[in-house]
Amino acid sequence: MxxxxxxxxxxxxxxxxxxxxxxxxxxxxxxxxGQESAGIASSNGEFIGCFTGMG
Incomplete structure (x- = not known):
């Protein structure tokens, strides 16, 4: 299985x-x-920015 x-x-x-x-x-x-995909998030205290992409 x-x-x-x-x-x-x-x-x-x-x-x-x-x-x-x-x-x-x-x-x-x-x-x-992160060979297939990766991402990162960062905050300045008011906004969270997220960035993602394929490997």
Whole structure:
């Protein structure tokens, strides 16, 4: 029987003064996971911008 399996990677940072550096290293560690599609969301406190795309 076919069983659906997902192998996704999620990385997030909230309220950290070193968010840029930590996000860089976190995404670098997950780079092999975004071969089909990827996305990122960022907030300025009033608006959440979401950007997605195919691998």
């Amino acid at each position: 076919y069983e659906k399996r997902e192998e996704c990677g999620i990385f997030g940072i909230f309220g950290d003064p070193e968010a840029v550096q930590k996000t860089y290293f976190g995404l670098h560690s997950l780079q092999h996971r």
